[in-house]
Amino acid sequence: MSKIVITGATGKLGQLVVQHLLEKVPANQIAVSVRNVEKASEFADQGIEVRYGDYDDPISLEKSFTGASKLLLISTPEDDAVVRIGKHVGAIRAAKKAGVKHIIYTSFAAVDKGAFPLLGDVHSATEYTLRASGLSTTILRNAFYQEVFVNESLQSFVDNGVIVTSAGNGKVNTVERNDLALAAATVLAEEGHENKVYELASSETWNYDEFASILSDVSGKTVTHQSKSDSEVLEEMIKSGAPEGLAYFQTALYNSIANENEGNTSDDLEKLIGRKSVSIRESITNFFNKNL
Ligand SMILES: NC(=O)c1ccc[n+]([C@@H]2O[C@H](COP(=O)([O-])OP(=O)(O)OC[C@H]3O[C@@H](n4cnc5c(N)ncnc54)[C@H](OP(=O)(O)O)[C@@H]3O)[C@@H](O)[C@H]2O)c1
Incomplete structure (x- = not known):
């Protein structure tokens, strides 16, 4: 078979x-x-x-x-x-x-x-x-996994009351793994998807100011977003003990977000899974209630 x-x-x-x-x-x-x-x-x-x-x-x-x-x-x-x-x-x-x-x-x-x-x-x-x-x-x-942004780091953001990035007001598009997996399973189970390209992204994007504001709402503590230069963020990450490779990767990502390269939207995912993808607010709320 x-x-x-x-x-x-x-x-x-x-x-x-x-x-x-x-x-x-x-x-x-x-x-x-x-x-x-x-x-x-x-x-x-x-x-x-x-x-x-x-x-x-x-x-x-x-x-x-x-x-x-x-x-x-x-x-x-x-x-x-x-x-x-x-x-x-x-x-x-x-x-x-x-x-x-x-x-x-x-x-x-x-x-x-x-x-x-x-x-x-x-x-x-x-x-x-x-x-x-x-x-x-x-x-x-x-798209970027939402879990790359919504994870244990939320606790340190809440504790410090600040999220430091070099992403400015740039937007980023993220989707939970589970929504991407459902889309993949749909394509595997159905006929008619040959020679197609699907942009499995959210129809909505977010920036770090919005992320901090959602985290404040959910945690009940004020969290702000502070955007610095790439070199300042890189230096601070390395000083705080982050592995060099990770620090360069993270700063390159912030730079790409700041330059508006990560905010493309699409409705391909919604069409495949038959609903909106889980929003960043829902992910932060669920993670916070389950883990923190
Ligand atoms: N869109 C995003 O934001 C994002 C973020 C991270 C990664 N990714 C990409 O998405 C992929 C899947 O994500 P994930 O979260 O499921 O990653 P994951 O949990 O690290 O899973 C990777 C899978 O690849 C298998 N693998 C690694 N080396 C292999 C080898 N030599 N031969 C056969 N299998 C091998 C691993 O097997 P074992 O279980 O044996 O280790 C595991 O099943 C990643 O591999 C990466 O390319 C995307």
């Missing part, structure tokens, strides 16, 4: 995709391609076929993709851009050899409009490779 095969299924996004897909198709139509088979034992318990596939081992990938009517290629978490592109290209080559009919790839929102090149360039390179492969493809251009 041909299967829907999912890579990265043991990761945070992949697990949510599988959960949503199980509500749409029988478990025996799903297979996961994972590098750690033991970690995927819960899938096997649910009747999903677990296959060994490692991005660093193209032969294993080819085997794990065999018989796939659709393959969800979840981008790797690799830091080095060139290595990351190489892994994606290797996976596409393996898919071709395995006779996969249709690849669905998790790209990055607004890559064609110059969004955050530190990440966008990897995804553009992968999108071009997919196009050149001649296979049927669907590109899911995922």
Whole structure:
């Protein structure tokens, strides 16, 4: 029987995709391609076929993709851009050899409009490779995960009463992983999504002044946003003990937000999931009530 095969299924996004897909198709139509088979034992318990596939081992990938009517290629978490592109290209080559009919790839929102090149360039390179492969493809251009912004750091913002960035009044588009996973599962379960590009972004954006104001409302303590220069923020982050790579990444992100590169909106996601995505206010409120 041909299967829907999912890579990265043991990761945070992949697990949510599988959960949503199980509500749409029988478990025996799903297979996961994972590098750690033991970690995927819960899938096997649910009747999903677990296959060994490692991005660093193209032969294993080819085997794990065999018989796939659709393959969800979840981008790797690799830091080095060139290595990351190489892994994606290797996976596409393996898919071709395995006779996969249709690849669905998790790209990055607004890559064609110059969004955050530190990440966008990897995804553009992968999108071009997919196009050149001649296979049927669907590109899911995922916005920034809302969880990248809504996490344990909220507590320190509340404690300090301030959020320091260099993002100015720039807008950013974010979406919860769960909404992106539902969209991916919808594309995997339905027909008619071949050769489409979906911008899986919110129809609404936010800036850090609004973020601070929501956090004040939710916590009952005043939190303000203070925007400084990139170099000041970078210096402060490094002085406070943040790893250098993270500090550079974070400052580059603030810079991109300040330069209005991250505020593109779309209604593609709403159309796919049949509702609005979870707003930043809802995410902050839910996180605060559950964790803080
Ligand atoms: N849009 C955004 O804001 C954003 C933010 C962060 C990341 N991302 C991208 O979105 C992807 C999925 O996000 P996530 O939150 O689910 O990340 P995650 O939780 O780190 O999951 C990454 C998945 O990739 C698998 N993986 C890593 N190296 C592999 C290899 N060599 N061979 C096979 N599988 C391998 C991991 O397997 P194990 O479980 O065995 O480790 C895991 O299943 C990330 O990988 C990254 O490319 C996007």
